[in-house]
Amino acid sequence: MHLLVGPPASGKTTRLLELAQSFLQQRQRVWWVCLPAQKAYVYRRATQKGAVLGLEVLSSQQLYYRLLAASYGLKPILTGPGRVALVGEALQNSENPIPKPGEARLFARAIAEAKRNGVKPEEIPNQSPETRRLRQVYARYEELKTTLGRWDYDDFRSGALELLAQGPVQLEPDLVVVDGFRELGVQELRLLRALSRYVPVWVSLPEAPPGLAPDETLESRPIPAQVYRAQNPVSEARWVLRAIKRDLAQGLAALDVAVVAPESRIPALLTLADEYGLPLVDYRLRTAADTPEGRLLLELLELPDYPTPSRLMAVPDLAPLGRAALERGLVGLEATTRLAAELGMQDLWAAWLSRLKPPGEAGSFFEGRGWNHSFHPSLAWAEELLDSLPEVRHSPRRVSLLERAYEAHRIALGPDFRHWWAALLAETYEPQRPPGGVAVLTPNLASGQRWKKLYLTYAVEGAYNTGEQEDYFVPEELRVGLEQALQAAGLPKRFLGRDRLLLQELKTRADEVIITYPEASQEGPLEPEPMLVGSTPPYLPKLPPASRLELAQQGGYRAPLGRASLGAPRVEDLRRYRECSFQFWAQQLIPKDERLLEWWQQWTHELRKAEKLVPARLEALARQFPQTEGWMRHHYALLSELSLGFRLNGAGLEARLDGVLRKGGEVHIYRFVAPETPAEKADQQVRERWSERWAAGYLLSTFPKRVQRVYLWAWPVLGDPLLVYGKPIERLWGALENLLAKAQETYAQYKTGVVEPNPGFRCRSCGVRDVCREAQYS
Numbered sequence: 037m038h039l040l041v042g043p044p045a046s047g048k049t050t051r052l053l054e055l056a057q058s059f060l061q062q063r064q065r066v067w068w069v070c071l072p073a074q075k076a077y078v079y080r081r082a083t084q085k086g087a088v089l090g091l092e093v094l095s096s097q098q099l100y101y102r103l104l105a106a107s108y109g110l111k112p113i114l115t116g117p118g119r120v121a122l123v124g125e126a127l128q129n130s131e132n133p134i135p136k137p138g139e140a141r142l143f144a145r146a147i148a149e150a151k152r153n154g155v156k157p158e159e160i161p162n163q164s165p166e167t168r169r170l171r172q173v174y175a176r177y178e179e180l181k182t183t184l185g186r187w188d189y190d191d192f193r194s195g196a197l198e199l200l201a202q203g204p205v206q207l208e209p210d211l212v213v214v215d216g217f218r219e220l221g222v223q224e225l226r227l228l229r230a231l232s233r234y235v236p237v238w239v240s241l242p243e244a245p246p247g248l249a250p251d252e253t254l255e256s257r258p259i260p261a262q263v264y265r266a267q268n269p270v271s272e273a274r275w276v277l278r279a280i281k282r283d284l285a286q287g288l289a290a291l292d293v294a295v296v297a298p299e300s301r302i303p304a305l306l307t308l309a310d311e312y313g314l315p316l317v318d319y320r321l322r323t324a325a326d327t328p329e330g331r332l333l334l335e336l337l338e339l340p341d342y343p344t345p346s347r348l349m350a351v352p353d354l355a356p357l358g359r360a361a362l363e364r365g366l367v368g369l370e371a372t373t374r375l376a377a378e379l380g381m382q383d384l385w386a387a388w389l390s391r392l393k394p395p396g397e398a399g400s401f402f403e404g405r406g407w408n409h410s411f412h413p414s415l416a417w418a419e420e421l422l423d424s425l426p427e428v429r430h431s432p433r434r435v436s437l438l439e440r441a442y443e444a445h446r447i448a449l450g451p452d453f454r455h456w457w458a459a460l461l462a463e464t465y466e467p468q469r470p471p472g473g474v475a476v477l478t479p480n481l482a483s484g485q486r487w488k489k490l491y492l493t494y495a496v497e498g499a500y501n502t503g504e505q506e507d508y509f510v511p512e513e514l515r516v517g518l519e520q521a522l523q524a525a526g527l528p529k530r531f532l533g534r535d536r537l538l539l540q541e542l543k544t545r546a547d548e549v550i551i552t553y554p555e556a557s558q559e560g561p562l563e564p565e566p567m568l569v570g571s572t573p574p575y576l577p578k579l580p581p582a583s584r585l586e587l588a589q590q591g592g593y594r595a596p597l598g599r600a601s602l603g604a605p606r607v608e609d610l611r612r613y614r615e616c617s618f619q620f621w622a623q624q625l626i627p628k629d630e631r632l633l634e635w636w637q638q639w640t641h642e643l644r645k646a647e648k649l650v651p652a653r654l655e656a657l658a659r660q661f662p663q664t665e666g667w668m669r670h671h672y673a674l675l676s677e678l679s680l681g682f683r684l685n686g687a688g689l690e691a692r693l694d695g696v697l698r699k700g701g702e703v704h705i706y707r708f709v710a711p712e713t714p715a716e717k718a719d720q721q722v723r724e725r726w727s728e729r730w731a732a733g734y735l736l737s738t739f740p741k742r743v744q745r746v747y748l749w750a751w752p753v754l755g756d757p758l759l760v761y762g763k764p765i766e767r768l769w770g771a772l773e774n775l776l777a778k779a780q781e782t783y784a785q786y787k788t789g790v791v792e793p794n795p796g797f798r799c800r801s802c803g804v805r806d807v808c809r810e811a812q813y814s
Contacts, residue, residue, distance in 0.1 A: 037232035040240040042254030044537075045486070045544030048240040051254065052213050053081060055238060056091065064210035065090045069099050070484060073319065073477075074216045077485040080291070092209075096224065099212075100192040103231075106206055107199055114186040117463035120144045121443035122184075124456070126176035134452045137459030146509050147174050150527065151190035153222040159525045161514045170509045193223050200230035207235050214239040216484025218537050222521050222528065242537055246519030261549040263573040265564070269494065269554045271576070273305055276491050276552060277312045278582040280474060283489060290315055292488035294475040296542060298499045302476055305493075311583050315473035319481050324436060324464035329428045333437060336421065337458040340392050341451075343372040354388060357381055363803070378635060394418070394453050414445050414453050436464060479538060482545055490546030495553040497563040500542060502534040539567040552576065599789035607691040610782045611726040618793040622804035636753040639664055640694065640708045644681030667754045674757075678706065686734050689779060691727040694751075701744035702764070705731055711754045718750035722760045730779055732765045733772035 042048050056066045068078055072095045082088050094102065104110050114122065124140035147170075150160060157174040161167055181188065187195065199205060212235055214220075214228060225245060228237050244250045266272035276295065283293055295316070297305060302318065309316040324330035335350040344367045348358030357376055361367070366375055376385035395413035418441035422428045428437065444456035475487075479500050482490075506512055507530060516526040543549060553564045581587055600621055605613070613620045633641070639661045646653045654672065658665035668675060678695035695706035705728050709718045722728055732746040748760040765772070793808050802808070 037229050038236070038238045038251045039244060039248055040238060040252045040254070041242070041244050041250035042240070043242055043256040043544075044541040045259055046254035046256050048254060049078075049081065049215055049484075049486075051252070052215050052238055052240060056082070056211065056213055057088070059211045060088050060090050063090065065208055066092070066211045066213060067099065067102075067209040068093045069096060069212065069214045070216040071095065073481045074484045078215075097189060097192065100196040100227075102208070103196040103199060103205070104192060106208065109195055109199060111185065111187045111191075113192075114181060114184070114188040116189075116465065117440055117460040118186075118443055119148070119188050120463050121447060121456070121460060122180055123147065123173065123177055124447045126173045126180055128447065134448050137456055141459075141463075142508060143170065143173050146170055146507065147177060148188075148190060149507075150174065151188075151194070151223075153521060153525075153527055154194070154226070155525050155527055160527075161510055163514055167509050190223075193227060197223065197227045197230060200227065200234070205234055207231075209235060211235065212237045216240075218242060218483060218534070218541065220245065222518075225522060242541070245522065246517070247522060259544045259547070259549060261543055261551055263495075263551045263569050264576045265569075265573050266552055266554045266576050267556070269301070269304070269557050272493060272552050272554045273301075273308055274583075274586075275576045275579065276493055277305070277308055277314060278579040278586075279491065279550070280314055281312055281582040282579060284314075284474075288489060290474050291472055293490075294477060294482065294485075294487045294546070295491045295493060296477050296479060296482050296545070297493045299478050301494050302478070305476055311585060313583075316476050317470045317473035319470050319475050319477050322466045322468060324433065324440070324461045324466060327433060327466060329425075329431050329433045330437065330461050330464075332425060332427055333422070334458055334461055336392055336425075337454045340389055340454070341369070343367065343369055348372070351388060353384060354381075357385065392421075394450065412445060414449055415441060418445075418457070437461070440464060479542060483541060485545065487546040489548045490550070492542055492545075492549060492551045492568065493553075495551050495565050495568040497565050500535075500539060500565060500568070502538050504531050504534055506530065536567070539565070543568060600791050602786060602789055602791075605689070605783065605786055606727070607689050607730045607779060608725060608727045610689075610779055610786060613786055614778070614782045616794040616798060616802075617791045618808055619798075619802055619804055621791045622807060626804070634710070635661065635663070636708070636711055639753065643708075644692075644694065647680050649675045649678070649680065664754065684731050684734070686738060687776075687780065689730075689783060691731045691734075693727060693731060701742065702747065703732075703735055703743055703745075704747045704749060706749045706751050706757065709750055709752050711752055713750075713752045713755075715758050718752055718758050719760050722748055722750045726775065726779065728760075729772060729775055733768060733776050736765065736768055736772075737776065 040048055040051060056068065059066050068082075068091060070078055070093060075093045075095075078093045079091075082091055101110065120137070120140050123144040124135050124137070127135040127140060127143065150156075157171045157178065160171050160174065162171065181191075212228075212231060214237065217240075219241065220228070220239070225248075228239060231237055264275075266275060280293055280295070284290060295305065299320065302320065306316055306318055325334050332350055335347040339347045339351075343361070345358045345362035348354045348361060351358075357372070357379065360375055360379060361372060364375070366372060373382070373385065376382045394417040418438065422434055422437060428434055440460040441457050443460055444453055448456045507515075507527075510527055512529055512531060514527075515529045516524075518528045518532070520526060521528040543551070551568055553569060554562055556562055602613070602621065602624070609620065639657065642657060642660065643649070646657075649657075649668075649672070654668060658668065674697075675695075678697050680695050682693045682696040684691045684693060684696075693705055694708050697704040697706075707722050707725070707728055709721055713721070728748050732748060735743045735746055745764040745766045747764045749757040750760055751757040795808075799805050799808075
């Protein structure tokens with residue numbers, strides 16, 4: 037085995053490509069082993085001067101498959117979710133009949149680490165109850181796997197190593213190149229050394245593993261890096277996108293530019309990319325839970341335990357309930373059940389709850405019923421659930437989703453079956469081939485690749501690290517050094533200072549590297565990463581605008597909405613139109629569902645339609661709203677005198693009033709408000725409206741001899757009327773005169789059909805803010 041050692045960007049890949057080309061020119065075959073994310077990069081580098089014949093780029097796992105396939109030593113694979121499920125089965129015993137998915141993941145990771153280092157169950161240190169438990173679960177897992185006749189990913193590596201150790205092996209390649217790794221594990225190094233007995237093997241690493249001497253050593257070369265600081269993460273992200281757009285406009289190819297960011301920051305960059313019109317491509321791995329089919333299934337599996345608006349709206353029948361929960365900010369089973377009862381949807385809600393529970397779970401529709409199916413009832417329920425979803429029924433992912441159900445069924449039934457099925461979806465990684473564009477990468481995905489220009493963003497302390505941490509089962513003091521682990525069985529130490537290699541690599545991933553970091557975020561000040569930033573850098577330089585929202589034309593960009601037909605207005609419509617004409621117009625387009633109104637609003641709506649509260653109508657309302665019966669009978673004398681749903685027309689306008697009563701020269705105007713509304717708040721609610729105050733001003737100004745005073749009343753449902761202002765209105769004062777003039781002025785603008793956003797604090801509670809770009813940037 038030939039070892040090529042050199043720091044990042046020292047030319048290791050170039051040197052190995054020259055070596056590979058020399059073999060390819062002699063009509064020989066070359067296997068190039070690298071990380072999966074590097075495949076396209078290696079092929080681009082290898083074919084820069086033209087097509088090549090005989091080069092295959094493989095991942096480590098594919099290398100093991102190809103070695104075993106030549107000797108017919110392959111077995112069916114146990115995938116990642118299958119391993120977690122099998123560990124869960126191994127955890128089952130009399131004391132712990134049904135383990136949690138998180139516990140199974142913890143053991144699965146520990147078993148995988150042991151197998152990566154060639155450590156058998158009996159070789160794990162026996163120092164604590166948890167290590168003894170790991171040994172038992174590990175051994176039981178191997179027994180179950182042998183019974184199934186399958187291999188997990190680590191078994192293929194062990195099988196390939198055993199095959200190479202047995203004797204002569206027929207190999208396809210004439211040269212094997214291993215490149216792009218920051219380090220190699222114990223079993224990988226053992227396998228490559230065994231492979232080198234049959235074929236030349238060249239391995240490149242930034243540092244030589246303990247006990248191995250390099251055959252060639254390359255020197256580092258300086259990479260120019262520009263470092264800038266931003267005031268906050270938003271200004272940093274926008275500057276980076278402006279800079280990328282400038283680079284592309286100046287002729288730099290999209291494949292020659294990349295962005296590296298911590299995984300938590302990538303969604304923000306992708307969201308802003310649409311605004312800037314940039315072809316940013318997300319290279320992160322996706323699981324089944326990230327696909328449309330898997331996400332929908334996950335929502336339904338978790339709905340019975342913890343309903344949320346998004347999960348409710350995933351079911352078309354429950355969409356009205358989901359919208360109502362979203363408007364009121366409700367989550368949880370108890371709150372959703374009460375809301376369903378209030379909306380008259382309790383039967384539909386209960387039916388869906390029982391339908392989404394498998395047989396064996398309390399409250400299931402199938403509980404206690406015979407199930408005429410060749411499968412187990414839980415599996416039959418899983419198939420029926422998948423087939424009931426049009427998005428899944430004909431999807432190629434249906435087989436994979438159902439396979440996760442089979443694996444969950446081996447462990448649990450009832451509610452635990454749902455939990456395990458949902459957990460295994462997050463363990464199922466989806467194959468993907470991202471389209472060409474500006475790559476947006478995590479630090480690990482950027483490993484082993486280079487570009488012409490790289491933007492390294494959010495370079496703050498702790499954002500970029502390899503996540504070294506002590507193991508739950510085997511502490512650091514019971515582990516051995518890497519050199520000792522290479523010679524004998526043992527778990528190597530975890531704390532080896534890997535962050536240094538990662539940061540060195542990130543600074544050299546392009547011919548030109550631009551490093552940025554924000555000084556503070558909403559959580560407070562941020563410290564820059566010293567190895568990436570160094571001394572205090574300058575602020576971001578100014579760049580030309582790259583988005584229409586950044587243009588300073590007439591106070592910023594405004595959507596060209598034009599004019600709209602708004603229909604005949606009421607006085608209250610004019611108030612809403614004056615506050616924000618865009619909100620008023622957009623809300624008109626949304627169909628109103630009376631079932632989403634609160635019960636007292638529905639009662640008020642029915643009362644207005646009555647016009648007069650006669651005894652027969654009183655009885656009908658009492659049956660429909662039994663909570664109001666006693667209160668209506670107590671106030672029947674006043675309610676029966678009111679003109680309900682009164683329409684006051686004047687000056688081309690109309691005011692819709694809840695109730696009006698005239699006694700000689702006095703007019704009493706009533707407005708119903710929510711039950712138990714405090715007096716001050718009820719008074720304020722009526723004062724903020726236009727209808728009642730405009731009606732008072734119009735009556736006093738138009739009929740000065742017939743109407744001498746107007747009383748405005750705020751009447752909480754189930755309570756007593758409250759006099760607004762504490763006294764009647766007997767003359768037109770300045771506020772009422774201004775309101776009459778303001779109504780006419782607004783009406784004149786309303787008739788023109790002008791619709792414009794008016795961003796402000798009201799945007800925070802606006803129901804149509806998602807379709808208004810002004811609100812999002814106000």
